[in-house]
Amino acid sequence: MSKSSILVIYNAILVDSKLNTPGSLVVVDGKIRAILIGECKTAKNALQCAAAILSDIDSCSEPEFYDAKGLTLMPSFIDMHVHFRYPGQTQKEDLDSGLHAAVAGGYGTVVLMPNTNPVVSDKALAKKIMEEAHSKGLARVFQTISITKNFEGNDTNEISKLTANEFPVISEDGHDVSSAAVMLEGMKKAAEKNIIVSCHCEDPSLAQAARPYRERALGFMAQYGIPAGKVNVETPNVPKAIQFEIDGNLTKANSLLALAEDTATIRNIEIAKNAGCHVHICHCSTKASMDAVRRAKEEIANGAPNSGFNCTVEVTPHHLGLVGTDSPNIRALVNPPLRSDDDRRALIEALRDGTADAIATDHAPHTQEDKAKGSPGFSGIETAFAVCNTVLVKKEDFSLSRLSRLMSENPAKLLRLQAGRLKIGYNADLVLVNPDEEWIVNSENFQSKGKSTPLEGKKLIGKVHATFFGGKQVF
Numbered sequence: 001m002s003k004s005s006i007l008v009i010y011n012a013i014l015v016d017s018k019l020n021t022p023g024s025l026v027v028v029d030g031k032i033r034a035i036l037i038g039e040c041k042t043a044k045n046a047l048q049c050a051a052a053i054l055s056d057i058d059s060c061s062e063p064e065f066y067d068a069k070g071l072t073l074m075p076s077f078i079d080m081h082v083h084f085r086y087p088g089q090t091q092k093e094d095l096d097s098g099l100h101a102a103v104a105g106g107y108g109t110v111v112l113m114p115n116t117n118p119v120v121s122d123k124a125l126a127k128k129i130m131e132e133a134h135s136k137g138l139a140r141v142f143q144t145i146s147i148t149k150n151f152e153g154n155d156t157n158e159i160s161k162l163t164a165n166e167f168p169v170i171s172e173d174g175h176d177v178s179s180a181a182v183m184l185e186g187m188k189k190a191a192e193k194n195i196i197v198s199c200h201c202e203d204p205s206l207a208q209a210a211r212p213y214r215e216r217a218l219g220f221m222a223q224y225g226i227p228a229g230k231v232n233v234e235t236p237n238v239p240k241a242i243q244f245e246i247d248g249n250l251t252k253a254n255s256l257l258a259l260a261e262d263t264a265t266i267r268n269i270e271i272a273k274n275a276g277c278h279v280h281i282c283h284c285s286t287k288a289s290m291d292a293v294r295r296a297k298e299e300i301a302n303g304a305p306n307s308g309f310n311c312t313v314e315v316t317p318h319h320l321g322l323v324g325t326d327s328p329n330i331r332a333l334v335n336p337p338l339r340s341d342d343d344r345r346a347l348i349e350a351l352r353d354g355t356a357d358a359i360a361t362d363h364a365p366h367t368q369e370d371k372a373k374g375s376p377g378f379s380g381i382e383t384a385f386a387v388c389n390t391v392l393v394k395k396e397d398f399s400l401s402r403l404s405r406l407m408s409e410n411p412a413k414l415l416r417l418q419a420g421r422l423k424i425g426y427n428a429d430l431v432l433v434n435p436d437e438e439w440i441v442n443s444e445n446f447q448s449k450g451k452s453t454p455l456e457g458k459k460l461i462g463k464v465h466a467t468f469f470g471g472k473q474v475f
Contacts, residue, residue: 004029004060007428007471010046011039012068016075016422017405025073026050027428028060030470035422043067066473068432071465074404075420076108076429078411080198080314081173081282081360082381084110086129088117093365093449095129099138101363101448103475105382106464108429109140109412109419111198115174121146123161138474140429142415147172147186147197153179159189168415171198173282176264178204180271187275191308196414198280199268201289202335206260213253214333217246218374221331229371229378229452231328243327250330254337258286261336265289269296269311276308280414283362285319285336287346294355312414314360315347317380317387322454332454334364335376348396351406358411359388365450379443379450387455389435389462400435428471437463 010024014035024046026034034053040046043065054063084098093101102110112129114120120129126143133141145162147170149155159170170190176199177183190197221228224238226246235243265281269292272279284290296311322329324338332338350356361384364377371378380387388407392398412420419427441458443451467475 005471006054006060006063007066008046008050008063009066009068009073009430010043010049011041011070012073012432013070014422015072015400015404017401017409019422020399020401024049025422025428025430026053027471030428030472032422032424032426032428035424072400072433072435073422074400074431074433075408075422076431076467076469077106077385077407078109078415078417078420079107079361079363079381080111080169080280080358080411080414081113082110082363083113083115083365083377085365086116091367091449092370095133096136097447097449099133099136099141101379101381101446102139103467103469104447104464106385106431106433106467107139107381108427108431108467108469109142109415109417111142111144111169111415113171113173114144114146115151119146119150120144121149122158123167126167137469137472139469142168144169144171144173144198146170147177148182151175153177153182156182156186156189159186159193159195162193162195164194165416167195169196169198169280171200171282173198173200176200176202176204176268180267183268184271184275187272187277187279191275191277196278196280197272198282199264200282201261201264201268202257203260203264206256206263210253210256210260213249213256214374217249217253220246222372226331227368227372228331228333228374229366229368230456231332231454232456247327247330251325254324254330254339257335257337258339261286262288262292266292269293272311273306273309276306278308278310278312281311281313283316283319283336283360284313284347284356285315285339286343290346290350290355294350297355312357313350313355314358315351315356316360316362317384318378318454320344320347320359321387321391329454332378333371333374333376334378348392351392352396352398356406358414359384359406360411363448365448366452368452371452378452378454379446379448380453382446382448383441383453383455383460385433385464386439386460386462390460393435394461428468430468431464432466434463434465436461439463
């Protein structure tokens, strides 16, 4: 019989959605076995505190002790929305670099989007990706499958082959399903399987109408040597008239993309209502879209219009922390774009009042060459905790426990995981942070291959010091 592995993490501040106290954790075979409340500053004291628990275990190896040195131990974060670009775009990211970036950011579970090359449209490919990720032993991976085959907008047959335990989420991310009838068909099939449909809400025709404005702005940027991937670069020699042209074109594009998001959000909620489906709104960025979610939740609270209908929503750290209406952030191309301060405030208030369910990174790494051509998105999984801690905890008076609920407990519930809490029997997926440590973002230090971030050179508060997956330290 193999011996049980024991890890005692002591001299910590234990924080989850309901806990904030000095204490220690006893981990046995990758699960939380005991929570010890009270200060315990030495391994000897930790052993004494844990003795009763350890004596209850028939066969165990020598306990391993980890001194948290007074730092804050939380459930590791769970990301409902990431891009690891695998398969087919490994110059941007791959499973290895993506998973190392995730654990460096304090994440123990990630949900991968299917807009890869080829598109992840079938169960066999998705399982292969998850098995390969599992073999690395760094974090838990769920691979989403596209709503329609190859994003072609017609065939939803693969959904019927899925189970919710293995594939809790499907998505057409990077796109929306153009046909409302096809979306209804897909949502009905997902509802039968109790699978969440995660929606990138963007009306395709309005997105197409926005494209020429972005392309015009990118043309001026290329002409005058303004990098699209690094917004904090000084450009003193650019004529004001050209800067006006760039900002004006991007403003027009962003206005159309706001309309694209708002109309598609309302459409997708109404289709989900008809289908009795759980719709999850990706990377919500506007007040109007969040208000649509709030109305849906009020309907559900007053008696769901169709059995099974549910509506949840995520927001991103970059939409919480950055305003995109003026230079230089207006050049930080991402879909959906960075919005106005009014929109940003509306997202914060939705997190405060419980309308918004989770914070997801939409980590979207690109090469600098692709960014220069206008590829939207940037790397964010390694800065997510610090951004959210800086904006929500330090500036907006959120508690660290509230942040843990949004980054760990709530997404764990959506994915039906025994994780996201410091609770006996739960997975020992943990992160050790210093919520008061200041640091300067330097993308050259990222584990991710993607080095584009609008946070380059900015000071953030809150640093990840260690990440544990199933009781094993992986960062």
